[in-house]
Amino acid sequence: MAFFGNQGQNQGQNQGQNQDPNAGQNSGPNAAPAGGNAAASWLPEASSPRLANTLGANAQGTFSSDLSVSEFALLQEAGFEPLGFVLGSSIYHIGIQVARWGQNQELTVLTQAMYSARELAMDRMQAEADRLGADGVVGVTLRMQSYVWGQEVLEFVATGTAIRALEGQGVHKAPNGKAFSTDLSVQDFYRLLQTGNVPVAFVMGTCVYHIAHQGVLQSLRQMGVNQEMPQFTQGVYEARELALNRMQAEVVGAGGSGVLGVRLQVLNHVWGEHATEFLSLGTAVRPLAGGRHASATFNQPTFTLGLDS
Numbered sequence: 001m002a003f004f005g006n007q008g009q010n011q012g013q014n015q016g017q018n019q020d021p022n023a024g025q026n027s028g029p030n031a032a033p034a035g036g037n038a039a040a041s042w043l044p045e046a047s048s049p050r051l052a053n054t055l056g057a058n059a060q061g062t063f064s065s066d067l068s069v070s071e072f073a074l075l076q077e078a079g080f081e082p083l084g085f086v087l088g089s090s091i092y093h094i095g096i097q098v099a100r101w102g103q104n105q106e107l108t109v110l111t112q113a114m115y116s117a118r119e120l121a122m123d124r125m126q127a128e129a130d131r132l133g134a135d136g137v138v139g140v141t142l143r144m145q146s147y148v149w150g151q152e153v154l155e156f157v158a159t160g161t162a163i164r165a166l167e168g169q170g171v172h173k174a175p176n177g178k179a180f181s182t183d184l185s186v187q188d189f190y191r192l193l194q195t196g197n198v199p200v201a202f203v204m205g206t207c208v209y210h211i212a213h214q215g216v217l218q219s220l221r222q223m224g225v226n227q228e229m230p231q232f233t234q235g236v237y238e239a240r241e242l243a244l245n246r247m248q249a250e251v252v253g254a255g256g257s258g259v260l261g262v263r264l265q266v267l268n269h270v271w272g273e274h275a276t277e278f279l280s281l282g283t284a285v286r287p288l289a290g291g292r293h294a295s296a297t298f299n300q301p302t303f304t305l306g307l308d309s
Contacts, residue, residue, distance in 0.1 A: 129179040135173055
């Protein structure tokens with residue numbers, strides 16, 4: 001038996017390889033995390049003075065962003081304006097999980113913790129964007145960091161720039177009426193609009209998985225021999241498929257027609273070398289309503305040949 005996580009938390013139930021691919025996943029942005037409804041509904045008030053003086057909440061306010069100068073110029077070309085830099089944060093204590101030493105299995109308690117913490121951070125970033133009247137959030141980043149006062153306590157931070165359309169406000173919002181979110185750069189966002197599509201949501205799928213240890217005899221038999229390690233291969237396949245299936249389910253739930261920029265990450269935290277998180281990320285997109293196609297309204301790129309040698 002192997003223990004992962006912290007002491008002092010409730011022990012979760014182990015699940016085998018054949019569990020439902022959607023187990024351990026929040027059903028959507030409004031789903032309550034494991035911490036309860038009180039945690040899900042809490043919004044930090046420390047940001048209120050900053051947001052009150054930000055463009056969007058205050059017509060005389062100033063905008064803030066993490067955009068480069070080139071991105072700022074291109075955003076205006078696309079018919080949008082930046083409103084404010086928005087963020088959400090959640091500091092999360094990871095629970096305890098028991099796993100069998102020689103068995104491939106998902107660690108559902110840890111999977112749920114990683115989902116809940118990220119969803120809280122994303123929801124709070126989304127709430128700041130909604131308070132500014134944003135149509136969307138571009139350049140979303142989702143990162144983790146730890147502090148010296150708790151190695152097993154992780155902070156999840158979501159950041160981005162809230163933007164608003166100069167014309168046709170509300171057209172680009174997600175089907176649920178909230179601001180869209182995307183990890184696309186402004187350059188990619190610009191090109192996406194030219195195709196007649198718009199982002200819907202920054203989506204993810206995760207799975208924390210215990211890769212089984214090899215027995216002593218098995219390790220001795222393969223010494224000096226080229227051969228596949230099927231137990232490891234099968235475990236990694238299972239974990240990645242769970243993460244990808246959950247990301248795809250989020251795309252459908254958000255009302256997207258597809259997903260762009262899929263990335264698969266392998267993350268090792270404080271749980272030990274055989275407990276690994278497999279994380280898939282991407283941006284769900286959909287066609288603009290009414291068959292709108294934006295390419296005709298954009299300045300088309302031209303090729304310029306310099307006359308100097």
